[in-house]
Amino acid sequence: MALRIHFTGEDLARTRIASECDAMWEVMLSLYRLRRRERTVVFTRWKQDILAKAPATTRMLTTLAPAHGYTVDFLTPRTEEGTMAAGLEALRRTARERLRTDLSELSLRHPGMQLPGWLDSLARGDQEAVGAVALASEAYFRACLLPYWPRIQAQVAQERARRTRVLSDDGWEAVFSTLHPSARWSFPTLELSYPADHDIHLNGRGLVLQPSFFCRQTPITLCDPELPPVLVYPIEHDPGWAYGEALDRRPALTRLLGLTRTQVLETIAHGDCTTGELARRLGIPGSTASRQATALREAGLVHSQRLGQAVIHTVTDLGTGLLEGRRPGLIA
Template identity: 30%
Template sequence: MLRIHFSDTDLLNTRVATAPDLHWELVLSMRHLRRRVVPPRYAAWHRDVVARLPPPGRARSAEAYREVALDPYWEAVRSSVDGDRALRIRALLDGGVNGLLRSYAPTMRWLPPTLHVRSAVERDRELGGRGLLLQPSHFCHGAGHLPEDPDAPPVLVHPAAQPQTGPVADKALARLMGATRAGILIAAGTACTSGELARRVGVSAPTVSHHLAALRDAGLLRTVPHGTTALHVRTRTGSALVHSSCE
């Protein structure tokens, strides 16, 4: 168990990463590649990458590995991290930093002023007023990771949250309004930018804009300004429609 101890200043300086970390995705994906058995969500990736990687000793560099194992899947990695970030932003808006830190259960347990994190090591860490950067990772599975060097920036790498809406709900909504609009409405359960929605649904930005307008006109989604961009989130009616498709 990793125990991270927060001061009041640390809580003020805690934030969520805005994008995937290439280094960690590289390191953690390589760990999965070395395993005989991988978690189901990585099974297809593992099979494809093993088939495409050159034999050991033949151009087995980090760059060659990245070209085969990460670059073709980077949109999926970004989508995974975007989804987690949207979830954490909603938790922060609803419950402040306490709500944010509580949202990481069961991987982490927030017992103020200490965050208990599943880890292969037993240690305590003081943040020294620098706060904590919470870094969601597509290839992180099970336990969190924090650099052991106390002088290194405090970055906690953790598994990105997985979508809770199942394929049954997806299909039911798709029959009602089409696959793209259903995907956008499901993804907008937490506030997202147009770019985040495009990556999560797998369509172009103009396509997203077209469907966002239709969903707004139907009263299923609303758009609110956020700095220099805008966030899109389901209305109560939109959420009721998504939830009813799960029943």
Template identity: 35%
Template sequence: MHFGAEDLLDVRFAAEPLPLVELCLALAAWQRTDRPGVFARWRRQVARELPSDARPLLHLLRPDGDNPAFVEPPVPDLDAALDAVREGGRQLPYEDLVRAASRTRGGADPGGWLRGLWEQDREAWALLDRSLRSAHAALIAPRWREIRQSFRADVAWRARMLAGHGIKAALAGTHPGARWSGTTLAVPGPPDFETRLGGRGLTLMPSAFWTGRPLLAPRPDGSHLLVYPALTPLPLVAPAGADGSLDALLGRTRAAVLQLLTDRRTTSEVARDLGISLPSVSEHTRTLRAAGLITTERDGKAVLHAATGLGMDLLRSGG
């Protein structure tokens, strides 16, 4: 992403999560296989909960998050977002549906549903509306409190990083591999593309479900939306709320890991002291390290972790 001076002056956070964007990312995350230590149990739960009338969406929504833009409008109200889907469908590019159909199993278009959308078939659009409503009721509505908690915690943490370290650090923190070269932010991984933001603004939106590299999407006003994984993914958000501000930000177990690492400890010591598994410790330390809150180094066969200055500041501010 190529930033001009106007772009760097016009970076803001979304006011709240976007229901259909989160729904599409949830269904994409369900089809992914990364981060099994965090999402495996949630994926099994979704397999049981997802209604049959929501499954046509899987022909549109893919694990890499490269979804047709019309089905995930950046609108904060669900009913208004569903209206926006239908309105966007009136100018639906045929290429979007060709791409979606070509990426289904065997390149099939089950029942001609995707073609029916392009041809403005009433029944095809009614099926899409039912599928979106059903999937939202099953996956998003029951978890909305936790989704908002994850969203707000990430925004609060990243705003603090912005205040203390600047906009470049806040943006680079959206992905462990993100690197700045002048005013260009590069993130590794396919597909390769370049975007010049053109001074029209960039809105940041952390997602409680997304696990891949940041996704960039144009908005109707010409600006862009950057969706990235929230610091605390949905499965690690305390369902009933957390007792302290740091627990609310990081999740109770991850906050406890950071607290332990005010003194250097090995992975095995953290697992022993908290009574959790080694893979769980590795998952938590990987996320804390990507956020710049801890460092990790190898000493012979041991792997040692310790809180950074930023991590210590966060512990002090969080009580």
């Protein structure tokens, strides 16, 4: 299954990299991270810190954005600024037809999910119900994201600067082909792995590439291809972001595995990556990255899977437990 985005020459001229992280997308995607069990240490500290802080009204958002599958498009309206204030204003202005369409799609795609009665009012465009969703989004953002927002913004800004350099040096082909290990660019189509087959014909509208802090595994887009086209894609992370400082290098673990192998394990734990990405992130030869990843895989600390011409490395539960200092017998 794949996401296919179809360009024209006019679309390439109108394609751009978003200037800021988008607060509404980060709200929605962070809800995914909060509820999914994933083999990464990048979000562990953040999840531990905010689980008890999430407001009760967050349940409204998790109804509209289930942990897996379809999420209503109107939760992530497109704004030029990408700020929370602009996003909330756009959410409050959501057209009644959009609300009805998205909520019908939610019911259709999650047939086994019990939907609360307040969704009926929302589907009718009741402004009190729409306002309640906006207030729930704002409360969640203030409690769970705002304390970390400067760090989140800084890392997204670094990714944007890196992508802008790639665009300047090598053009859109280099940008598209390195967005994700599954990305395949052959004009006029950008193809990426996706949970379902999905086609977007830009038809002269151009595309916004939106780097996202809480996006993980695969890029994501809106379900309705008629909405303003956006492709949200994951960035690389500083592992110490939730601490406000770099993580220590775990001297004991370094003595056990060696410095390079420890760095390779930590890098894979920060986000799934190919051997080539691993080499670039650490500044080591590809042969060294491959050899160290193989050793970690043989020790059960890393899982490797071929995807097309690339090999994707993912940390295992054992590897995560080792990094977090848990005894193997206690690894969930």
